Amino acid sequence: MELRQLRYFVAIVDHGSLSRAAAMLHVAQPALTQQLRQLEEELGAQLLHRSAQGVLSTDAGKVFYEHALAILKQVADARSAVTQSATRPSGSVTVGLPHSISGALALPLLTATREQFPEITLQLTEELTGNLAEQLKSGRVNLAVLFDDGQLSPFVCTPLAEEELRYLCRADMAPPDDGNGITLSDALSTQLILPGMQHGVRPRIEAVARGAGLATSNVIEINSIAILKSAILAGMGATILPVAPVLAEVEHGAMRALPIHSPSISRTVVLCGSKNIPLTNAAAAVSRLICQVAADLCRSGYWLGARLLDSGAGP
Structure with missing residues (x-):
């Protein structure tokens, strides 16, 4: 062959x-x-x-x-690794982002890459987390942003942020706010529109609900963020997600984002690289940049509901 x-x-x-x-x-x-x-x-x-x-x-x-x-891709990366300069990295780097994260990270990362590393071609791919993990294992992507579900041992992982999940609904259909938001029990009693189990956020919701002696029921499953938003705006139900994918709708007053408590739900966002495929100089530079961009977004409050974690040196 x-x-x-x-x-x-x-x-x-x-x-x-x-x-x-x-x-x-x-x-x-x-x-x-x-x-x-x-x-x-x-x-x-x-x-x-x-x-x-x-x-x-x-x-x-x-x-x-x-x-x-x-x-x-691995052959191209190998060639690039040999010819790249450590002080002026160049070449192509592919980063995988989950649908629910890309709204917060994608544009700031593209902008920062163009400003700091103009000779790097950054390719962003948006996928379900399960697909991204497989692509990272096979070398289809150099880096991927995933969620710490206890099954990331095949990867080199760097924590980026702890991201809060909130109850998101059409503004005129929001339930009463008890002053702290909405209890998880009350949130689960409404008609929910949630991604399927292959989506990184759904297993987290189910796990926290089980731990509180609660369960989801009568859930409409939609894996597309765009379709899910349309369904919420059409009055079909509410969802439990990070705010980032619907930030524009919340800022414009079309949707509301209520904190969830008793208990709250959050997830740990991590940057992952392969343990078996070494990073090129360009990929290593983008890895460090992702950590920097995530930290800036958390500190500025632009990444709503995200709290900065110690990222260390990156994958």
Whole structure:
């Protein structure tokens, strides 16, 4: 198996056509077809379905595609690590952010990277936390912001912040505020719209509820933050999330964010890197920058509901 075969296969999948991939790669289509056939013969599996409309990945092809992307990224990172200067890092760095964190971190991190490391190309990917953990293990992303659920032993972890979860609802449908917000029992008794269990925030809510002898019930599950916000604004229910994803709606008065107590709910936000794949100079620089940006956001109060934790040196 050759690296060019991996590049060819990824290009075919990305373009959905042998002819378009051949044109992009500046390779004759018969040669591209031959390399694909050799790859499938070596793997002993069909990777693509071919039709007049183009190509689609088989189940085996979908699995191989993810591995091929990870391998090609690690090769690119290895080249970059050899050529980079420690004092002027450059190259591409991919950082994974959960949906519920990107509203607080994404733009400030992009801005800080452009200002401090103009030769670094920062790529941000927004995913469910379960997907991000798998991508970090495989090398698809260099760094990922995750939540400490006691299962982060495969990674090098640096705490960033303790983030409070609040009861979020449409402003005109807010329950009475007892002066401290709303009790967890009262919050759970309302119609809730929550992410599924594969989303990092949901297991935390369920764990705190169980510890208090409570349980969620009649939950509407929505994994998209955008759709979840639309459902809340349509009056379908409320949610329990950090404030960051709905900060604009809260500031404009469309939604309210009530503190939860008896007990409160929070989660530990951590920056993670792989224990097995070394960071390039550029990735190490971005790691330090993430810690700096998170600290600035906490101190300024811009990251609403987040309390700064000691981040140490970073992954």
